[in-house]
Amino acid sequence: MSVMNIVQAINNALDIKLGDDKNIVIYGEDVGVEGGVFRITEGLQAKYGADRVFDSPLAESGIAGTALGMAINGLRPVVEMQFDGFSYPAMDQIFSHIGRYRNRTRGKFTAPLVIRIPYGGGINALEHHSESPEAFFGHAPGIKVVIPSTPYDAKGLLIAAIEDNDPVIYMEPKRIYRAIKQEVPEEKFSIPIGKAKVLSPGEDITVIAYGAMVREVQKAIVTAKSKGISVELIDLRTIWPIDRETIAQSVRKTGRALIVTEAPQSFGAGAELISIITEEAFLHLEAPPTRLTGFDTVIPLPLGEHFYMITPERILYEIEKLVSY
């Protein structure tokens, strides 16, 4: 065991897999000498050489499209989109080809690749550096989408993503990159994709969150507990394929559900989760399943961002409303 933050846990997972498998290559903008703008790949080029960990030309569609070409011939590229807002040029390759290649060729060619994307707001950044595009990727057939919220999960989910024989979008909550430290095993381990985790059991209400929002919910739970409200917190961990069973079981027990995401509201993960809840727990519901999300607006620049970001106070407010419904 050693104590790691999310940055170190991701770096450690990449290090282990590079050592494991010669077919793994890592590239993206500034990931080589620089170690990435968030230092995720720091030291990897020095350790594994510039033919395996390297800077690519500045073109996101190019990064995604060439990764597919490599994967077709047996490589397993792990590529980085520098920021969430820069992943949009790659969407054509992801939606039109990467998610479809296995099906289009009936399994003759596959796309075992990982696209890492630092995402989310709350870091006082420039425009296009604070986006939460998980719903776009979750909606695209053929793509798995995972989001860790802890260093332990960051390592286990990334190893699972790299070892998966299908394409995985691995989204990193950059706001908490260095905010949480945790004991993480040094050896290789993986966490199954498609499984949510009950982080704390409770009786009165189920709160579902992922990424940086998990920590905000945990803060709200402390206050809720002091007010006598027992909250069950589920960390979704995988956006697609979504873990219907864990969600259903929890809401059947609590009868109430709040979904917390920082992405815009409409057609987002919250909508999907509420559909699942109404389909699976309809007769158990004691209050309308509710979502607390970002607005259907552009996320504001730093001076206005606090109006947009979800706070523990707002989470608590919604929890209390639902419990007394």
Added chain:
Amino acid sequence: MFETYNPIDDKLYKVIDNAGKVVLKGWNNPLTDKELIQAYRDMLYERTADTMAVNFQRQGRMGTYPPNLGQEAIHIASAKVIAKDDWVVPAFRELGVYLAAGASLMEIFWYYKGNENASKFAGAPHLLPISVPIATQLLHASGLGFSLKYKKEKGVVFAYVGDGGTSEGDFHEALNFAAVWQAPVIFIIQNNQYAISMPVRQQTRSINMAVKGIAYGIPSVKADGNDFLAMYDVLSYAKKQASAGNGPFLVEALTFRRGAHTTSDDPTRYRTKEEENTWLTGDPLNRFKSFLNKKGLLKTLDDKSLEEEYKLKITKEFEAAEAAPEYKPDEVFATMFEQMPDELKRQKHAYESYLAGKERQK
């Protein structure tokens, strides 16, 4: 000649004229008589199959199809240069190339009838599937090229795009990535004068398409795409260069799409008969045939009986496509992932329950 070729001079590499006469000074014929005759037969086979495909579509026996008429010299010259270790990254108008890479006509027909099983191309391990979104496939070629170099595998990548595709961002990104990586990729632009209805003079202000390659540091040649011998020369040279570790190469193949963009398109809306007739005089089959006739190589070859022989063979392939197993609901789900996620299993099960219920009501 190719060593000193500069696309900015806008010279067209061409071996024979429209009458089949060799016009390139100092040209040495690289092929045997037998190979030349076989190339002609292959071009005729592609044309016969392609013409029949359009007819099958017209008869309602096949879906939308993009005709290859007039572009056979590019395809068959590629076919002669592509070897077992090489990879082929198609757009969607390269029929003769798919066949050379190991696809069967039955699969092509089956694909255009509308079944993904066909694009497995079982006999063609290095043939990628047909790619519809314009120019996106070129990035796969650059990635493949990287993988060949990384794994120290033999072979080069042949990647195809049309004139319209040169306006897409992915075209430029693919050229740049391949050049930066010095990946063994041969980009072939089939400049057939039209992107659906848009004439090439409105597609770009560049003097030709080949200059786009040299901007990325890629040796690039504009060649007569209706001249089989010119295409064979330039593609052989490109392959030699790429195989020797000299990085990517770009060929602009000047041609004319004699047919419609697809069977859903009507070219009379955007071009004149006069224009079509101008290009007809340079038709790749006629030109090559005249060349072979001048050499006295076609004395024993009768187009009519050859076509009849091909038609029988092609009809059999089409009948095999018509007799192929029908599309099962299972196949909608089966190959989306290596292991079907629960969420897909649930959706599949719900649909199966609906089908079973319908069956019981009968």
